[in-house]
Amino acid sequence: MSVEVLTFFVFILAIFLGFELIFKVPSMLHTPLMSGTNAIHGIILVGGMLALAGADGTLERVLGFVAVVLGAANVFGGFMVTDRMLQMFRKKKR
Secondary structure (H helix, E strand, O other), X not given: OOHHHHHHHHHHHHHHHHHXXXXXXXXXXXXXXXXXXXXXXXHHHHHHHHHHHOOOOHHHHHHHHHHHXXXXXXXXXXXXXXXXXXXXXXXXXX
16 A cells, blocks of 8 residues: 555545544534544644654654654543533533
């Protein structure tokens, strides 16, 4: 498999994954800004994984690892914010 085909495959996979993750949250609670931010963070995470996978030297591996860790933290934080938004609209038990 060539690099171009693999890159295109990851790009398409990121589109479908982002679509599924973002549209599970009701649209009235998920602002376009939050949707865009989560999508960008997912793309950053995939880019970090690609950089790490193609790394040859130690510096490249370290930078790729840092990119993956920071990208994962951004994705996690975005979904934590979304979860807190959803909790605000739940009915309280009596």
